[in-house]
Amino acid sequence: MVKKALVLGGGFAGLVLWRALLREERIEAVLVDQNNYHIFQPLLYQVATGELESSAVTRTFRDIAHRRTGGFILGEVTAIDLAAGTVTLDPSRILTFDYLYITLGTITNFFGNENLQCLAMDLKNAEAAEQARSRIAYALERAAACTDPESCRAWLTFSVAGGGPAGVEFCCSLAQRLHRTIEMEYPSLDPRDLRIALIQGGPHLLEGMEDPAPAAAAKKLASLGVEIFYNHRVTGFDGETIHCCGENQQPVSLPARTLVWTAGVHPPEVIGRVAAPKTHDGRLVTDPHLRIPGYDNIFVAGDLAGNDRGLCWPQTAPFAIQSARHALRVTRAMLDRKPLPEPFSYSDPGNMVTLGRFDAICIFPRFSLQFRGISAWMAWILLHLYRIMGMRNRFTALLDWFQDYALRDYTGSRIDSTTISWGKKLRETCRKS
């Protein structure tokens, strides 16, 4: 008998599961996502800085599945009832399943601060990254139109909250881009008025990453003129001033009109309502085979998978892919009525972080290998080209990068003026609300 498999969320984990399950004859696989496209999140910061167009990092699920399109439903998951074996979607629809895979990922954590949620930009999806790019373009134009030097400096102050990989990569790219854009396209602006501030809650950048990555990132950012505020927590933003709690709990304020938020993620609301044990950070606790304890047919993979065995699984693409592959192996063993494979164990492939154009750092502890500079940057480019979904996206990314890195003197900044109206609209919407 054909079993019904429901995959909730088509990110890194969900896509691995759905594509493999679509090929299984014994399974009817259905993917549910609130968007009709998959997003390659690690490159969203480049959409925000104009290095890539969003078409390079998104691909529709129907395109990915080719002719097997019956297996996708557009909808937001609003409830998961484990005991009843149902999933509720908005627009109203109730789905049942034989196997369920919860791979809804995470959302940006603004720590309940509504002003931050409204006025800060995040980089969690393609729309948000385009809005950030639009806001950057808008800020430059407002600075160029200012007659008051203080106001001009505030428009030229760009702040980034969060010194993890996304914040560091974004800051390096932003600093290089803004210096170049001002030099090429805004002769009336004084480049010395440009200020980029990276606000980091802890005492180091890239926390959890092996040496020498944190020190290398700090050195590179300093060389690009980025100011780093360590041990500072953003407590508020009104669109004109960022309020922080600094070292020794001192209040610190920074006049800035643009704030990009990369300071944390948490599970979507719907996960909070699932009647199952959670970890301290709200992930779903799983058994050694990534199933919710007591439900052998319900798996959790990717950013949402947690455990209560003292292991801290990373919220990264490699983890999402490996956890999804394990869930698949267990499903196949269950279908074949064979013994289950060995319990899941994560194998860390290492880390790569870009530090702007032609510079990156790669650390592969398993092979005692680390390298920096253009070779690391090339390795990063090749890996990401390989990982981007589909030939058309790879080609688009390659073309965008070629234009940006090789022809940039001829193609301009690409923080283009066509996006400005969006940045303006966004500010007005926030003001009204």
Ligand SMILES: Cc1cc2nc3c(=O)[nH]c(=O)nc-3n(C[C@H](O)[C@H](O)[C@H](O)COP(=O)(O)OP(=O)(O)OC[C@H]3O[C@@H](n4cnc5c(N)ncnc54)[C@H](O)[C@@H]3O)c2cc1C
């Ligand atoms: C800016 C940024 C940069 C990153 N850079 C890196 C990097 O360089 N390297 C790395 O390894 N990792 C990176 N990560 C982390 C990595 O992207 C995540 O760990 C990975 O995407 C997790 O995969 P996932 O499948 O669990 O969830 P996701 O990829 O987040 O997918 C979740 C899916 O669920 C859908 N969804 C969510 N809620 C609902 C709902 N209620 N109803 C319906 N659908 C829903 C979403 O639309 C999405 O398609 C980065 C993340 C961000 C945000």
